[in-house]
Every structure is written in C-alpha cells, then in structure tokens.
Amino acid sequence: MSNASTNTSKKTDEVAIQxxxxxxxxxxxxxxxxxxxNVQRGERIVICGPSGSGKSTLIRCINRLEEHQQGDIIVxxxxxxxxxxxxxxxxxxxxxxxxxxxxxPHLSVLENCTLAPIWVRKMPKKEAEEIAMHxxxxxxxxxxxxxxxxxxxxxxxxRVAIARSLCMNPRIMLFDEPTSALDPEMIAEVLDTxxxxxxxxxxxxxVTHEMGFARKVADRVIFMDGGEIIEQNEPEEFxxxxxxxxxxxxxxxxxxx
Amino acid sequence: MSVTEQxxxxxxHPDLPPPLGEAGLIAWFKKRLFSSVGNTILxxxxxxxxxxxxxxxxxxxxxxxxxxxxxxxxxxxxxxxWLVIGDRFHQFMYGLYPTDQYWRPNLTFILMVVAIVPxxxxxIPHRGKFLLFSAIFPFIAFYLLSGGWGLETVDTDEWxxxxxxxxxxxxxxxxxxPIGIVLALGRRSNMPIVRTLCVCxxxxxxxxxxxTILFMASNMLPLFLPEGVNFDxxxxxxIGVALFSSAYMAEVIRGGLQAIPKxxxxxxxxxxxxxxxxxxxxxxxxxxxxxxxxxxNTFIGLYKDTTLVSIIGLFDLIGIGLVAVADVKxxxxxxxxxxxxxxxxxxxCFAMSRYSLWLENKLHTGHKR
Ligand SMILES: Nc1ncnc2c1ncn2[C@@H]1O[C@H](COP(=O)(O)OP(=O)(O)OP(=O)(O)O)[C@@H](O)[C@H]1O
Ligand SMILES: [Mg+2]
Numbered sequence: 202m203s204n205a206s207t208n209t210s211k212k213t214d215e216v217a218i219q220x221x222x223x224x225x226x227x228x229x230x231x232x233x234x235x236x237x238x239n240v241q242r243g244e245r246i247v248i249c250g251p252s253g254s255g256k257s258t259l260i261r262c263i264n265r266l267e268e269h270q271q272g273d274i275i276v277x278x279x280x281x282x283x284x285x286x287x288x289x290x291x292x293x294x295x296x297x298x299x300x301x302x303x304x305x306p307h308l309s310v311l312e313n314c315t316l317a318p319i320w321v322r323k324m325p326k327k328e329a330e331e332i333a334m335h336x337x338x339x340x341x342x343x344x345x346x347x348x349x350x351x352x353x354x355x356x357x358x359x360r361v362a363i364a365r366s367l368c369m370n371p372r373i374m375l376f377d378e379p380t381s382a383l384d385p386e387m388i389a390e391v392l393d394t395x396x397x398x399x400x401x402x403x404x405x406x407x408v409t410h411e412m413g414f415a416r417k418v419a420d421r422v423i424f425m426d427g428g429e430i431i432e433q434n435e436p437e438e439f440x441x442x443x444x445x446x447x448x449x450x451x452x453x454x455x456x457x458x
Numbered sequence: 459m460s461v462t463e464q465x466x467x468x469x470x471h472p473d474l475p476p477p478l479g480e481a482g483l484i485a486w487f488k489k490r491l492f493s494s495v496g497n498t499i500l501x502x503x504x505x506x507x508x509x510x511x512x513x514x515x516x517x518x519x520x521x522x523x524x525x526x527x528x529x530x531x532x533x534x535x536x537x538x539x540w541l542v543i544g545d546r547f548h549q550f551m552y553g554l555y556p557t558d559q560y561w562r563p564n565l566t567f568i569l570m571v572v573a574i575v576p577x578x579x580x581x582i583p584h585r586g587k588f589l590l591f592s593a594i595f596p597f598i599a600f601y602l603l604s605g606g607w608g609l610e611t612v613d614t615d616e617w618x619x620x621x622x623x624x625x626x627x628x629x630x631x632x633x634x635x636p637i638g639i640v641l642a643l644g645r646r647s648n649m650p651i652v653r654t655l656c657v658c659x660x661x662x663x664x665x666x667x668x669x670t671i672l673f674m675a676s677n678m679l680p681l682f683l684p685e686g687v688n689f690d691x692x693x694x695x696x697i698g699v700a701l702f703s704s705a706y707m708a709e710v711i712r713g714g715l716q717a718i719p720k721x722x723x724x725x726x727x728x729x730x731x732x733x734x735x736x737x738x739x740x741x742x743x744x745x746x747x748x749x750x751x752x753x754x755n756t757f758i759g760l761y762k763d764t765t766l767v768s769i770i771g772l773f774d775l776i777g778i779g780l781v782a783v784a785d786v787k788x789x790x791x792x793x794x795x796x797x798x799x800x801x802x803x804x805x806x807c808f809a810m811s812r813y814s815l816w817l818e819n820k821l822h823t824g825h826k827r
Contacts, residue, residue, distance in 0.1 A: 266724050292730035303725030307744050307821070316739060317729040369729065 210420050211243035211402035216275075217373055218263060218406070223272035225258060232258050233269065234428040242372070245405045247415040247436075250425035251451060256408040259425070260375045263406070264295045277372060293321060296366030300378040302358045304350035310337070310361050311346040314368045322369065329368070336364040340394050356387025360394050367398075374398065376407040410455055416440065424448045519797075530788060542788040543798050549782070550798070553618015553773045559610060563621050566602045569595060570628070578813060596632070614692040618773035620802060625692075626699055626764035626774065627806070631757050633700035638707025643737065645712055656708070663705035669766050671698045676770040695767045703760040710752040714745030747821050754814035758807045775799045 218240040225233040232255045240246060248256050261267040262274060265281055265288045274281040276291045305313050314333035318324040324332075337343045340360035342353075350358055359379055366374060376395070380388040392414050399405055399418040409415070415422050415436050422439040424432045424447075432439070432448045443449045466472070491501045522537025525544075533539035543550065552563055573595035576588035603625070605611040617625065644656035663671070675698040676691060683689075718741055726736035746753065768777035779799050783792045 264728055266727060289730055289732070292728060295728075297728040299721060299724065299728075301721055303721040303728075305722065305725065305740055305744075307747065317731065320735050320739065321730045365729075 212420055213242045215242040216240070217242040217244070217277060217404045219273070219275040220263075221273045221275075223262065223269050223274060225255075225262060225267065225269045225271075232428050233262070236272070236430060238423070238430065240373075240404060240406065242404055243402045244420045245399050245403075245418050246407065246421050246423060247419040248406065248408045248423045248425060249410055249412075249415070249451070249455075250431075254425045255428040256425055257377050260297075260377055260406055260408055263373075263375060264292050264297055266297075293369065294371055295373045295375060296369055296371035297375040298359065298362050298366055298377070298379045300382050302350070302355075302362045302382075304358055304362055304365070306350050309347055309349055310342075310353070313350065313361060314365045317365070317369050332370075333364070333368050336367045337361070339367070339397070340364045341390075354387060355383045356390045359383065359387070359391045363391075363394055363398070371403075373404045373406070376405065376409065378408050378410075380409065380411060412440065412456065424451065426451070530791070538794050538797070539788075539791055540794060540798075542782060542785075542791045542794055545788070546778070546782050546785075549778050550619045550775065550802075552621050553778060554616040555612060555618065555621065556610070556616065559612060562602050562605075562609070562612075566599050567624075569598060569602075570624075596629075614690050617692065619775055619778045622692075622767075622772060622774045622777075623761075623764055623802075626696060626767060627761040629696050630699040630703055630760045630764065634703040634707045634756070634760060635753070637700065637704035638711050639742065641704060641708035642711035642715060645708065646715060660705045660708050663702055664709070668698070668702050668763055669769060671702055672766055672770050674698075691770070692772060695770065695772060699760065699764060699767075702763070703756060706756050706759070707753065710749050710756055711745060713752065714747075714749035715741065717748050718745055747818075750814050750818050750821075754810055758810055761806060761810075762803060775802060 216239055218238070220236050220238040223233055223236040224231070236259060248259065250256050258267055262269045263276060263281075269281075277294050279287050279290050281287060281291060304310075305316070308316065311330060311333055314337065315326065315329040318329040318332060319326055322329075334343055334346065337346055340363055342357055342360055342364075345353060345357060345361070350361065353361065363379075379395070380391050383391060388411070392411060395405075395407070395414065396418055405418075407414075407419075419436045421433055422436050423430055424439070424443075424445075426447050432443065432445050434444075439448075440452065443452055492498045518537045520537075522535045524533040524535055524537070524539050524541060527533065527541050530539060530541070533541060548557070548560070552560060555563060572588070573592040576582055576585050577592050582588065601607065602609070603612065603617065603621075604614065641656050641660060644652045645660065647653050647656070672695060675694040679694055722740055722744065723736065726740040731739065765774060765776040767774055768780060771777075773781070776799065779795045782788060782795050
C-alpha cells in the first residue's frame with residue numbers, strides 16, 4: 202500500500218461517541234484508566250497497542266458488551282447507563298465485527314444477515330432479504346447467500362459478518378481485530394471491504410495492527426498501553442514522528458516484520 | 459494402489475472422479491470378515507453363537523409358538539403361548555375403557571399421529587395450519603378420552619394399558635421440554651431469586667426417586683389439600699412424571715447452553731437482540747441441537763419410567779400385565795406377557811431413537827464442533 206494517504210476525510214463537527222473519564226476494573230485489575238475520547242461523526246479511528254492493553258475492552262464498552270464502572274459514555278447522544286432501553290437503542294445504531302466473526306452457524310448466510318433487521322427493526326422479510334443481498338453484493342459474495350457459515354473461508358466469513366452488521370444500517374461500526382484470525386490473502390480481501398466502507402463516510406473505530414490500513418484510511422491513530430491512551434495523532438505524524446518512548450518501541454516492534 | 463497412474467504436467471491435473479469403493483459382495487466379505495486366520499475364526503465363532511441364539515428365539519416366538527386356540531392346554535408346541543395376548547388384547551390396549559367406546563381412544567390415536575407429524579417434520583405442506591391443530595390437540599384428546607359435553611363420561615380409573623402409557627408418556631414428553639428449557643435458563647439467570655428457585659427445584663427433584671414423588675403425589679398431596687378438593691389420581695401422576703423429567707431435561711439442556719461459545723451471545727447482543735430473542739433465535743436452536751441425544755435419552759427414560767405408576771394403582775401396560783399374569787386361566791405365562799409389553803415399548807423407543815438420528819443429520823450445517 203502506498204505511503205501517501207489516499208484519505209479523503211469525511212469527518213464532521215458532530216460528535217458521535219464521547220468518553221469522559223471512563224474507568225473499568227476486572228475484579229481488582231484496573232483495565233481502563235481515565236479514558237477520554239471524542240469521536241466525530243464520519244471519523245475513522247484506528248486503535249493499536251500491545252496485547253492486554255485494553256483495546257478490546259475499550260471498544261466493547263462502547264456497545265455495552267462490557268460494563269464500565271466510572272465515567273460517562275455517550276453514543277449518538279444517548280448516554281450508556283444500566284437502562285436497558287438506552288443499551289438497546291445504542292446497539293441498534295452500532296455495528297460490531299469480531300476477531301472470530303461470531304456468525305451464527307445454524308443459520309444460512311442470508312438468514313444471518315436478515316435476522317436483526319427482521320427481529321429488531323421489524324422489517325418485512327422480503328425487504329430485509331433485498332437489503333441483505335445488496336450488502337452481500339457490496340462485500341462481493343452474493344453467490345454464497347444460501348450457504349452456511351461453516352462452508353465458507355475465513356475471509357468470506359468476516360465479509361459476511363461485515364455485511365450482517367451493515368444490514369442494520371448502523372451509524373457507527375466497531376471492529377475488534379477483524380483480520381487477525383485470517384491468512385494474508387484473506388486479510389487483503391477483508392481490508393479492501395473495510396476501505397470501501399470507510400470511503401462511504403461511516404464512523405469507524407477499528408482495533409487492528411494493520412498499519413497499512415491505518416495509514417490509508419484513518420483520520421486518527423490511538424495508541425494504548427496499560428489501559429491508558431498514551432498517544433493519538435494523525436497517521437502520518439503518528440508513524441513518522443511518534444512522541445512517547447512506548448509508542449516508538451511498539452512501532453519499531455511491529456514495523457520490524 | 460491404482461494400476462495406471464497417468465502423469466500430468468504441473469498445473470494441468472484435471473478433476474477426476476473419486477475412486478470407486480471396492481466392488482462386489484465377495485470382496486467386502488473377504489475384507490471385513492475373513493482377512494486373516496484370526497478373523498476367520500472369530501467370524502465362525504460369532505456365526506455359531508448367532509445361529510444358536512437366533513434359532514432359539516425364532517423357535518420360541520414363531521415356529522414353536524401357539525397362535526390359535528382357546529385355553530392354555532392348546533399350547534403344546536413347546537414355544538410361546540401367545541393366546542394370553544389375544545385373550546386380553548383389548549385390556550392391553552385400552553385397560554378397562556368401556557368396550558362400546560373404543561372408537562374414542564382409536565380416534566384420539568389417529569388424531570395424535572396427525573398432530574405429531576407436523577411437529578416432527580418441517581417439510582410437509584401447510585405445516586402452519588397443521589401446527590395449529592397440534593396446539594389444540596391436547597384439548598381435543600382430553601375431551602375425547604374423558605367425555606362430557608354429549609359424550610359418555612369415562613373415569614380416568616378406567617383408562618389403562620397402552621392408552622394410559624401413551625397418555626403418560628406423551629404428556630410427560632410434551633411438558634418436560636418447555637419446563638426443562640425454562641428451568642435451564644433460570645438456573646443460568648443473573649437474577650439471584652430466579653436462579654435459587656430453579657437450583658432448589660432441580661436439585662430436590664433429582665435427589666429423590668421417581669417412585670417417592672409418585673407416592674407423595676398420590677398419598678400425601680391429598681392431605682395438604684383442603685377438605686373436598688380432590689383431583690384426579692392420573693393427573694397427579696402426570697404432574698409427578700412431568701416435573702421429574704423436566705428436572706433432568708433442565709440439566710441436559712444446561713449442558714447444551716454451556717457448550718455455546720461466548721461469541722454467540724456477544725454476536726446476538728451486539729446486533730441488538732433482546733434476551734428472549736437471542737435465546738430463541740440463536741442460543742437455544744444451537745444448544746438443543748447439541749443435546750438432541752441427551753434429550754431423546756431423557757424422553758426414552760421418561761417413557762419407560764411411566765411404568766412405575768402401576769405401583770400407585772394405575773393400570774398402565776405393566777399394571778395390565780400384572781393382572782394378566784395373575785389370572786388362573788393363564789398361569790405361568792409371564793414370559794409371553796412381558797415379552798409382548800417389551801415389544802410395545804421397544805417399538806416406541808426405537809422409533810424415538812431413529813428419529814433423533816435423522817434429526818441430527820438433517821440439522822448438520824457443515825460447522826464443526
Ligand atoms: N473477562 C475478563 N476478566 C478478567 N480480566 C480480563 C477479562 N477480559 C480481559 N481481561 C484482562 O484485561 C486486559 C485487557 O484485555 P483486552 O482484551 O482489552 O486486551 P487487548 O488490548 O484487546 O489485547 P489483544 O491485543 O491481545 O486482544 C488483559 O490483561 C486481560 O487479561
Ligand atoms: Mg483484543
């Protein structure tokens with residue numbers, strides 16, 4: 202991938218996600234320490250950092266797969282509290298892709314994609330199927346619609362997972378290492394899909410170690426370590442001129458390969 | 459290995475059909491049964507034993523058995539005396555149900571088949587309408603069997619034989635699955651009160667023998683009920699059987715729930731499905747499929763355990779069998795009686811186990827576990 206950023210930012214002034222002084226503990230273990238983060242609508246953010254630094258925990262707090270114990274998380278102007286209504290409202294607007302896809306193995310690809318629109322959005326089945334086919338075409342696997350997830354390659358499964366999230370027409374997409382369980386050839390096909398998605402102006406938060414992807418589409422790269430945001434910057438600045446020692450060390454490690 | 463291995467240039471290898479299985483019955487026999495001296499000896503010994511056992515069984519049940527005659531004295535061929543079954547056939551089927559009302563259990567049985575088929579098979583046309591019928595069938599069956607509203611009333615004391623066994627078995631099976639699911643979900647719930655209740659119920663029921671539950675239901679329950687309130691003995695037995703098997707069912711299903719990876723719950727949550735939606739659409743279909751063998755195992759166990767009701771004075775198949783064996787006219791014919799009862803049970807249980815195999819194959823969608 203080229204070094205020059207092909208990035209045409211779709212960032213707006215509207216705030217999509219706001220985290221103010223967020224703390225989280227697993228038992229005695231302090232995973233997230235005073236996280237402050239504002240994400241603008243249309244902004245693409247890449248989060249990186251060493252293993253165990255709390256990246257997954259952070260983005261999983263945004264759709265309440267994990268509960269934070271202190272601070273405020275406001276997504277799409279809805280405050281994330283114990284209120285189930287708010288949680289449901291946020292989950293409807295926030296799509297998520299996982300490292301291990303988490304497709305539903307007992308449902309066909311098409312059924313995976315239509316499930317949430319039908320049951321959560323109360324969409325008629327036919328309409329949901331049309332939308333599902335539209336997104337399956339966008340991720341370039343419409344011909345696999347009637348297969349089951351277990352019959353697809355990893356890259357295809359992850360693209361189905363992306364299509365499945367998009368079928369809910371989310372305003373924000375979260376990705377947790379979407380390519381780290383894949384072979385290089387499949388990584389490329391999933392990244393291509395994500396780049397295309399980024400170009401539509403979707404607000405994206407992406408945990409990944411694909412630095413080429415970060416350079417190409419990110420508006421901002423965030424580096425986490427030990428549960429804190431150590432450094433954040435535009436990709437060019439971040440990679441060429443890292444400020445903190447820990448960032449330098451991390452970058453030298455992953456770019457060494 | 460293969461005779462002619464044709465060579466292809468790299469990248470030019472065409473798609474070939476898979477190799478044929480080794481052809482011929484003789485080759486099969488040779489390979490499976492007579493591949494070495496040891497195997498040949500084993501095969502011959504096995505055949506020898508099979509021959510003796512099978513010929514004895516065939517003699518007793520068929521060739522040496524008596525099928526026609528009036529009394530036990532007619533049975534002089536040395537094999538089984540099936541006359542006792544013929545003589546008491548109606549009791550084996552209906553118990554003491556009034557003879558002129560036999561059409562009612564018969565009709566109920568036919569309707570039951572109509573009601574069960576759409577539940578078991580999803581590829582029949584107009585399944586939705588048939589399922590509606592399945593849903594109201596229990597009420598129709600109750601009306602047909604017990605009467606009232608224009609039909610002669612038949613007390614449940616008079617129900618018996620296969621009829622009673624089926625009523626107990628089918629009701630137990632139909633009730634235990636949903637109750638078991640609710641108990642299993644409750645036991646995994648985050649709400650402490652719900653969880654505690656479910657755990658207590660399951661552990662209590664599993665900790666005592668079915669027979670004590672039946673005794674309690676039939677003897678002790680009336681003591682706790684207010685004077686004059688007296689509900690049916692069969693109903694009490696039914697509740698006992700259903701509760702007993704639902705506790706087992708709950709644990710089988712919990713095993714399935716635990717086998718579902720956390721990612722499935724998270725996938726469902728992240729898409730905004732509610733708790734009940736994700737259970738119904740995502741988790742339970744997968745969990746239940748994993749534990750089909752366990753569920754059917756419980757069903758079969760429950761179906762056979764219904765025979766214990768003969769101890770609290772209900773005349774199910776075993777109850778009728780005990781009466782038949784005690785009959786002076788047919789003294790000493792216990793083997794025939796029990797063999798017949800065993801056959802009836804075997805047919806139902808074998809059908810259940812074949813169905814479960816078929817279902818497992820059908821639901822296999824290519825994902826590995
Ligand atoms: N359920 C849990 N209970 C206790 N500790 C946990 C739990 N989940 C994660 N942790 C711990 O929290 C820390 C952060 O985990 P997290 O999964 O967010 O890391 P990560 O940055 O995503 O790492 P990776 O790059 O390996 O995915 C880790 O030290 C982990 O051991
Ligand atoms: Mg992680």
